Amino acid sequence: MDGERTQTQHDGPERPRGWAPHPREQMLITPLVAGLGGLLAFFTVVFIVVWLPIHTFDPPASLDWAPLSDQAVKGRNLFAQNGCYVCHSGYSRPQDVRESLYFLYPKVSQPGDFYGSDQSPNLLGTERTGPDLSQESGWHPDDWQRAHFYDPRFVDPLSLMPPMKSLFSDTQIEQLITFVETRSGKSGLLRYAGQLYSKHVVTTNQGFPQPYTGFQGAHKPILEGNDKILNPPKDQLEEAPNLAQIDRSYWLSANPLPVTEENLLRGKEVFLQRCVGCHGIAGDGKGPGAAFMSPSPADFTSADDACCGGDTGPGDFYYRILRGWPGTGMENFGDRLDIWRVVLFVKTIPNHTLRKNVVPEPKDYIVWQPSKELIAWLKSRQKPTGNASFSKKAVTDPFMQEAMRVLPGLAPGDKFLLNDGKTPLSLDDAAAGIKAIYQDLLDRAWNEARARGNKLPPEVQKAIPPTVPGQQ
Ligand code: HEC
Ligand code: HEC
Structure with missing residues (x-):
């Protein structure tokens, strides 16, 4: 019977005798169903990869994490508003950690480095037209940063970074510098403390005043050392x-x-x-x-x-x-x-x-x-004995490690005076000075973050000493 129908009604392809007809079902996937299904799939993916992590991923602060001071937060806002993250990423990956290529990226970023409300919106960025800046703190003193921001070609004639001379006021540029100099957690604060301590040492030793602040250097005479205030020890x-x-x-x-x-x-x-x-x-x-x-x-x-x-x-x-x-x-x-x-x-x-x-x-x-x-x-x-870098006993105190980084020619027993004839120069003095500066920077940032009502990790996090990446 079935076969007969197929042969008499010409409404389908010819099929061999005994084969079942194709069921006359209505198509289930209408454009409406496809559209709704697509939206459902889309929002499920967004929910899983965007919403859930934002609302549930809350790693504890890393050991290296430090809050930002008020001045640094203002600088961070300028960094975000001016799109600096378009050229500069803010996290370093394992493949970035190499000492010699372009810039010293000393450590891989950890999720806990980005803890707390100072980090929103994030400045992770994706492009690396310029170097990653997550570890920028302390590699250069503030005066280098000022000249570089005014016109990057002033320090690096080959740089393609745009000049900032017409973008920022003297106050704003100091805020931006505070941000780049203190954004790298405790290890960055340690490096910056070493830089500030060394600035004190070299300017005292050579009889120089403090550098001009803001962009004033663009319009002022070159600073000179004053030999008259020097009194080198005989x-x-x-x-x-x-x-x-x-x-x-x-x-x-x-x-x-x-x-x-x-x-x-x-x-x-x-x-x-x-x-x-x-x-x-x-x-x-x-x-x-x-x-x-x-x-x-x-x-x-x-x-x-x-x-x-x-x-x-x-x-x-x-x-x-x-x-x-x-x-x-x-x-x-x-x-x-x-x-x-x-x-x-x-x-x-x-x-x-x-x-x-x-x-x-x-x-x-x-x-x-x-x-x-x-x-x-x-x-x-030059005898290896007494030379700090030849010592078999590894130095574990981070402040001493930093003192040895900025004063690599001092042996543990060396006690000199700077050329002003009175300021002492030794590894112990440097380690103590660097520690005091570090502690002051960290305390100020904590107090100001607390006053801003920021979420902070338990107070014990603050007391954990900084580490010198790569030397643990
Ligand atoms: C067009 C891309 C571009 C933009 C936009 C840009 N930079 Fe740069 N930046 C670079 C490049 C390239 C370098 C490396 C050459 C140099 O040192 O000038 C650099 C270097 C730097 C350095 C020095 C890194 C070192 O060597 O220690 C800092 C700090 C910096 N930029 C901060 C900023 C800030 C802050 C902004 C936003 C106000 C910004 N940059 C905007 C491309 C850019
Ligand atoms: C961002 C500015 C800057 C750049 C770029 C720079 N220098 Fe210097 N350089 C200085 C300053 C500042 C001093 C310190 C002078 C002092 O304290 O007496 C210095 C000191 C030196 C010294 C030590 C001089 C001494 O009497 O002990 C040498 C050598 C030197 N620079 C070479 C170079 C060379 C070579 C380059 C290029 C590859 C270079 N510098 C690029 C700023 C710079």
Whole structure:
């Protein structure tokens, strides 16, 4: 019967005898049902991956977490309003933690680093056109930050970051700087405390005033050190305080590269690309960024300094460029630069090799000639015994670790005076000073966060000492 119908009614495809007809059901997935189903699926996914985590993911504060001060919160708002996160992410990933590439990212961000109401809206960002800034605190002093914000080309002629000179007032730029200098948790506060302590050491030692604040450096004369207020202790090598900021194993290193025209020319190229913003196109320390800084950038034009200054040996210059000079605007270039060649070149500057179209020649190179006393002093202190970095006993106190980072040339027993003749310089003094600054920064941030009514972790979190990432 069935077969007959199929053959007589021509309403379907021919099918073999005995096969069941296709049921005449109505289609269930109408456009309305599909639309509703799609919406349901969409909102389920949004609920699971957006709403639930926002309302239930509340990791406790990490051991490194610290709140922001009022000034830093204002700076954070400026950071958000001006879209800085479009170029700068705010969290570092495992693949970012490497010392040498562009910038020192010392640790991987933890969820608990972003605890509390200061962190909303988040500034995590995704793009890294500029470096990740989650660990920016303390790598540079405030005066470097001021020159850099005014015009990034003042410190890094190759930078593509937009200048901020017309965006912010003097007050706002200080707020923004407080934010970048204190946003990195306790380990960042420790580094910043080391930077502030070192600023005190270098300005006192060289007779410099405090740097100009805000963007005033753009319109003021370059600061000068005042020799008259200095009174170097008689029984101490004059360079001792300066050498205290250079790792001892570099004090007597010679330049491993030969002085050839090729090497010098490459050095000149690096100098013009990287150093002229501060040290000046003539090498006289009068670059456009110079007036922001105290101490002001070094002048390389004196032949006496190139040959006979106590802390201007090639190894000393190398170390200053590799690790920077904490407390000054001199930055840590790490091994992203051709350092030895630029060191060779710097020693030719007194012979006018920075002039346009001048190719520096080996005869322009000024050989370092330290005095006999200096050599004897350096050699007597280079013995591995008594050298902090050779000690078998690992230092665990974070404040001492930071003191050793900013004063790598001091041995535990060294006790010097700064060139003002009265301020003591030793690792113990530095560790105590850094600890006091750190504690003050942390206490102030906690008190202000509490007054703002922020959610805070239990008070014990605050007492947990900071760690120096990478050295635990
Ligand atoms: C167009 C992308 C861009 C924008 C927008 C931008 N930056 Fe940058 N920033 C960079 C680049 C590239 C660098 C690296 C070169 C340099 O140091 O100038 C940098 C460097 C920095 C550094 C120094 C990092 C170091 O070397 O220690 C800080 C701090 C900084 N930016 C803060 C900010 C702030 C705050 C804002 C917003 C007001 C901002 N940036 C906006 C691209 C940008
Ligand atoms: C952001 C500004 C800045 C930049 C960029 C900079 N310097 Fe410096 N530099 C300084 C300051 C500030 C000092 C400290 C001077 C002082 O305290 O006497 C200094 C000191 C030095 C010293 C130590 C001089 C001495 O007498 O011990 C050397 C060497 C040096 N810079 C080389 C360089 C080289 C090479 C470059 C480029 C690769 C460079 N600097 C880039 C600011 C800068």
